[in-house]
Amino acid sequence: MILSTKNKVGLVIAGLLGLADIPAVLMPTPDGEVGPPFGILVLGSICGVITVIAVVVGWTKANRGAIRVAAGARIVSMLTALPAFFVDVPAGIKILVTVAVVLTVISVVLMLSPARQTAPVTD
Template sequence: MSTTTNTRTPPTWTTTNRVGLVLTLILGLGNGASAFFPTPDGEVGPPFEVLVADTVLAVVVVVGVVVAWMRGSRLAARIAAGCAMLIAISAMPAFFVEVPPVVKALAGAITLVTVLACGLMLAPAKRKA
């Protein structure tokens, strides 16, 4: 009976990956307090349920990025990227309702930064020899 040992080493993060991880972490931290600042009555904004969902997803993003960075886990990076994209998708209704142009511009900018950060974070990493 032969036993095989998994000698494959975890991937090392390139500078590109690290930039993506840091950007994703910043986005996650920025969205982490969403539920604590609900939309005031009478103003247009996301429903409280969406803010709570964004906060929960942001916590997953932060934990995923930290685990990915510390352990070299590509799976944790993928989970963080998926949750970050869900947060960005939750901002999409801003383009279809009457909100100030600044809000639309901010939602667009955050969405673009999220896509960029996830792309950088998930770029192929170098493997140790």
């Protein structure tokens, strides 16, 4: 299997989102402020690490299983961000969450789009 340009673009977007998720656990919500619980931050960081590893494996080995794992990790991370739309948080946070959700959907669609098949060798 050969990765298409669409697959590679999706992997790059997912990898960047994963890298952005990793430090989440290092920035807990201060006491008295509205923000995600610490458990969600830990889950986000774990999803980020899984995404980055799966993207590297998926890209280097053209491994569809790893690409599916990356897509799954991005979806879980996206789902943990959705409550921001239903609580009272600053508009800037909602915009960032919207951008992350849209980029996640784009990356998953691109990653899971059919890749080019290797051409059979003829003599």
